[in-house]
Amino acid sequence: MNVWIVIWGIIILFSLVGFTVMSSKILIKGVGELKEMFEMLKKRNG
Amino acid sequence: MNLSVFDLGIVVFYIALVFLSGILMKKYVSGIGDYLVADRTMGFNLGLVSMMCTEIGMITYVYYAEMGYKAGFSSLVVAIPPMLAYFFLGKTGFIIKPLLELKIMTIPEFFSRRFSKGVRFYVGILMAIGGILNFGVFPGVEAKFINTVSGIPEEYVLITMVVLLTLVLIYTLLGGMVSVILTNYIQYILLSFGMVFITVYGIYVVGWDNIVNTVSTTYGEKGINPLFPSLFKGEFGLGFFIWQLLMWTAILVAWQAVALRLFSSKDSKTGMKIYKWSGLMFLFRGVLPVFWGIMALAYLKEPVDGLDALPIFIKTIVPSGVLGLIISGLLAASMSTYASYLLSWSSVVSQDLVGVVIKTITKRDLSSKKQLLISRITVAVVMIFIIWWSLFHKLEGYLYFYLQMTGMLFLPGALVSIGFGVYWKKARNLGAYLAFTLGAIPPLLYLFLSEEVKNEWASVFGWGGFLLALIGMLVGSFIQNMLSNSNQKVKV
Secondary structure: OOHHHHHHHHHHHHHHHHHHHHHHHHHHHHHHHHHHHHHHHHHHHO | OOOOHHHHHHHHHHHHHHHHHHHHHHHHOOOHHHHHHHHHOEOHHHHHHHHHHHHOOHHHHHHHHHHHHHHHHHHHHHHHHHHHHHHHHHHHOOOHHHHHHOOOOOHHHHHHHHOOHHHHHHHHHHHHHHHHHHHOOHHHHHHHHHHHHHOOOHHHHHHHHHHHHHHHHHHHHHHHHHHHHHHHHHHHHHHHHHHHHHHHHHHHHHOHHHHHHHHHHHHHHHHOOOOOOOOOOOOOOHHHHHHHHHHHHHHHHHOHHHHHHHHOEOOHHHHHHHHHHHHHHHHHHHHHHHHHHHHHHHHOOOOOOOOOHHHHHHHHHOOOOOHHHHHHHHHHHHHHHHHHHHHHHHHHHHHHHHHHHHHHHHOOOOOHHHHHHHHHHHHHHHHHHHHHHHHHOOOOOOHHHHHHHHHOOOHHHHHHHHHHHHHOOOOOHHHHHHHHHHHHHHHHHHHOOOHHHHHHHHHHHHHHHHHHHHHHHHHHHHHHHHHOOOOOOOOO
């Protein structure tokens, strides 16, 4: 098999797994930051 | 219509949720700082979510899939330069750290501090033209996409466009950046689900061997090896790579929608961290949609227009029931991009053009509330223009290249002027003027070329723009330094 096909296969697989893992991570951690942001804005805007 | 009642219900529920969040956010916006940069309250994870949402729209999927459909695996190369540019800037803080420490709200603001108000005004004009022409094709392409996937007849494209933009307009006008950050979060859930689903389900339906065989038989070696026939002559060879590296560095430094995200972060450390991690996300953002285009090539029996390949592919493979979620995900992707782009380009017009003119005439600073009002009016005007442009502009060549070339009307000049402005004390106004003017010539020429020439020469026009901008900066600064020994005061 062409070496380029192997490279593209690895990149596609890496992208799929990486995207799934990183998206889950930032969504879970983002909830806390969202709360923090609103608390700060509330305080500043009275 | 391809949508079942259940699918429609999901889409309506999603739109209602986004609309409601815009209304709820209104109470948090009290001035232009909250409206444009959320008063710099955004943390790392929200920053990353927001960055991804801004830079992933339906149009992103369409232009990447078009490349995959028309050029096969070779076009996957296109996803690598943004990753490298993000890593480099995030790791070294090159240019972006000094910009963050200046606490500016828009990129042209930098030019008035480092160069002059005249340069800022000139940059504002080029940015507004480039940005709005770039944004101008979004509604047309995306409304067509929505209509194809959902089965709405093509003649209703204008109505789809107006509905889409009106929804975005309402919640952007209400909440500005604060509302965008919250809705980005909701949108990212749908967007990421849609991206993973289409990829996994697509491979399951089409099959890897089928994909490889189709690309090999359709495009031969050229579709698999980006360096074919040689490193220098390949469509995605060295010239393309250099252009893209420069282009992405410029986008990350001076693209208003990206820069606004950067300026919204809590501090320079958070901003740099967001950039470092965005590199990987941008690799995924490119690879997955290009791969969808390649899958569409393998799956669709009849050849179709490159821009139609993805919507037809999605409509054909995604089962009813999931389609509603996917369409909501696609809408999510687009609405956040629209909101951010409307906000970004209107902030350039309102702050850097209208604001400067009013200030010059009245000789007074505008109040925060008046700036906010001008910003909102500008958003509405920009929206009307892009609907008109979408209806009447005919796209030629790769959509991806059109978008890059419109951005290049100011990006080469911006990268060179900001870079030299930050790190070279002898950079002068004339250098900045020349950098912007010369850098804009190749992309301007490109926009008027025929389709065949466009695809073949895009890379040369691309890196040529940056080279000319560099020459402009060096020659202009040298001349001005030579003519006047009056040492222009360097403020940065």
